Amino acid sequence: MRVPESKNIALGETQQDLIIFLKQHHLTITKTRIKIIELFQESESALENNLIEKKTQHQFDRITVYRTLQAFLKTGIIHAIPTYSNSIRYALCKGDCNEHAHIDNHLHFICEKCGKTICLDKADISIIQLPKDYTIHKADAILSGICNVCKTAK
Amino acid sequence: MRVPESKNIALGETQQDLIIFLKQHHLTITKTRIKIIELFQESESALENNLIEKKTQHQFDRITVYRTLQAFLKTGIIHAIPTYSNSIRYALCKGDCNEHAHIDNHLHFICEKCGKTICLDKADISIIQLPKDYTIHKADAILSGICNVCKTAK
């Protein structure tokens, strides 16, 4: 298949788009990878290894899921999100991230009730004033509280 | 010992101050707790369980360290810091935190070179605009890059 050249590698809706997307990131096409990317697309909140295993009903080996996430991370498809717990969460990169450049400055919200981690793309944290003698590569804000769903659910 | 009443429970320099501090937080005084608080005071960067074990030269059982951290966390002496890794880091609360109220809105900087996590107290992230339908209890910003020490060390 011919892979279109593009600076802005965007993730389309159809499975065909998804295959192109993976190829653009120089990843081989496998059932695992397609399924896990689809999961990320469906989910509005961040995912951790454990959660992916459950959502795929243990269709794939736990280790395969770890390795898939590592491959996605390395090629800039997903990014890690800092958490207060001891498991690493990931979410799809919305921007123009790839192996070489990773732009990932945004807000993350962790709900204290349901535990979901949600990327809030609209907000921008570049307004934060930084100390002079530090070089900043990446900025992440973690907000915690009660999310919109849990609030209305009471 | 008479424990002075105070709204602003502050941590003093001497070991005597430290004992008063622990009592104000309704914690019994033990060798472990004194040593670990002292460690936090000495260290300008955040500590994880592992690191505390090493710094105390395994003087205390690993499990005791975990439980000490939990006690400190519960009484508002320390706060957890979100990380990209799978171990939980803690730092002393500088403000007026206690069992009931926890004010902890500040910047955390993680150095990509030396791995240190540093609390940058001066900066304030309350200026971040938040979505309307979310209730925020706590805000934390994680900046990563190169810290002042590693920068000059080259």
Next chain:
DNA sequence: GTAACTGCAAAATATTTGCATCCTT
């Protein structure tokens, strides 16, 4: 003396690595 803290054992959870086998290109 009583309640709380500590240490050992054991278990649960999260993640990594090695190797043989299978799938993608």
Next chain:
DNA sequence: AAGGATGCAAATATTTTGCAGTTAC
């Protein structure tokens, strides 16, 4: 056919829990 991806086994790291012995108040 070759290289990469997968799955199983095994190992490591982090954290939690139970229980008996010790310490703080």
